[in-house]
Amino acid sequence: MRKICLIVLLLLTFSSVGFAESISFNGFNGFNENQPNLPKAKVVGVFLEAPITYVNNEKIRAMLPEKVRAIFPEYKFEIIPFDTTELAVRTYREDNRMVFNQYYSQPLNRKDIQQIGKQIKADYALFINISNGIPQVSSGLLSVSFKTTVTCDVRLLDIATGEYILSKQIIKDGKSTAVYAGVPSFDKAYNEAIEKALKELTIDTSSL
Secondary structure, eight states: OHHHHHHHHHHHHHHHHHHHHHHHHHHHHSOOTTOTTSOOOEEEEEEEEOOHHHHTOHHHHHHHHHHHHHHSOTTTEEEOOHHHHHHHHHHHHHHTTOBOSSSOBOOOOHHHHHHHHHHTTOSEEEEEEEEEOOOEEEEOSSEEEEEEEEEEEEEEEETTTTEEEEEEEEEEEEEEEEETTOOOOHHHHHHHHHHHHHHHOOOOOTTO
């Protein structure tokens, strides 16, 4: 009889642990496609406003999605592909005659981002505006260096209300040095500055 009671007690204990783990897992996920009564993932669109040299830079195009995914965890947020957002921005600018030539377009403002966000069915828009100062050249006895300062203006917009949830500015320097007859790289200086800025960028998404 004691053995039977012990076995029943063990079974009840394991069942309770399994149930507790299940509740914890579902709560951590924030949503579950098999349980429609739980909240769905929020949709985030990423908007990059930057000189064409940044937008077409392969390293930056790879770096940005990685950083965004680290900020907006997969269990709670769905990230719209950057190419989709980029196409929506380009179409919006063309439709509203904001394109002057292949190198310059009228900058997007908050209402523009809100309208585009509604078109792509986003809940939030992460808007990153990258600009740089005039590159500086310095030389030593056996070396030449390029230095640039990059400013990342970061805004998180609530598409429904049109209000900024977050607004911050990060300023970082980047440098590229070559020795002897070598030539330093402006791209390397830019990339270093942007990488520093993105590394410092943090957003508390726990309340979203």
